[in-house]
Amino acid sequence: MLPLKEATKVKHDKAERMPFNNRMFKGQLTKAQYLLYLKQQLPIFQTIESIGLPHDSLKRSLHIQEDIDELTAEGIRADLMLKSTQEYVKYLSSLTYEQLLPHIYLNYLAIMFGGQIMKKTVPSSGRMYDFDDMQEALQSVRKVQKDAWAGEVNKGFDFAIQMFAELEDECAAG
Ligand code: HEM
Numbered sequence: 001m002l003p004l005k006e007a008t009k010v011k012h013d014k015a016e017r018m019p020f021n022n023r024m025f026k027g028q029l030t031k032a033q034y035l036l037y038l039k040q041q042l043p044i045f046q047t048i049e050s051i052g053l054p055h056d057s058l059k060r061s062l063h064i065q066e067d068i069d070e071l072t073a074e075g076i077r078a079d080l081m082l083k084s085t086q087e088y089v090k091y092l093s094s095l096t097y098e099q100l101l102p103h104i105y106l107n108y109l110a111i112m113f114g115g116q117i118m119k120k121t122v123p124s125s126g127r128m129y130d131f132d133d134m135q136e137a138l139q140s141v142r143k144v145q146k147d148a149w150a151g152e153v154n155k156g157f158d159f160a161i162q163m164f165a166e167l168e169d170e171c172a173a174g
Contacts, residue, residue, distance in 0.1 A: 007150035011157035018164035055140030102149035
């Protein structure tokens with residue numbers, strides 16, 4: 001069996017190269033566009049965190065809420081929950097804690113790796129990317145990680161890819 005990172009590389013690279021993500025990476029998102037992204041991330045992380053986490057240091061919901069509050073205080077608005085977000089939240093809600101673990105790997109390691117680059121380029125303080133103890137948070141996921149998760153992680157990547165496509169459509173629609 002391939003190591004998890006290798007077995008999910010094709011989808012990772014596709015997600016990484018989605019135009020919305022690319023513009024986030026290059027510091028080209030407006031505050032309203034970034035707020036719309038945060039409004040998709042919040043229900044995803046809230047749903048995961050209502051089911052459970054391997055370690056409390058992973059918790060992201062309050063951090064994401066702080067980023068949302070910061071932009072909202074500036075008068076920025078974005079109130080749409082995209083179809084792909086609704087579908088992913090519905091899917092996550094149907095999982096047991098054990099079944100959820102591949103999605104914890106996907107979403108939390110995304111913040112710990114790519115996210116640390118994003119922190120410097122997004123139009124907010126990027127509290128979402130701040131961990132009190134990132135090594136502790138990372139190790140809590142690494143300890144339970146299994147190569148057998150590849151199919152489920154790839155499924156999670158498909159939801160993320162769909163979300164980035166919808167975000168780009170929203171930007172194009174203005
Ligand atoms: C511009 C966007 C992105 C960049 C620049 C980026 C970059 C990276 C980098 C440099 C790593 C570490 C690779 C290594 O250890 O050699 C990584 C790992 C990872 N990324 Fe991304 N990434 C991006 C987007 C995403 C997205 C959108 C997701 C998921 C929704 C994601 C999920 C992951 C995961 C799960 C890992 C951990 C792989 C492992 O070590 O097991 N990334 N990313």
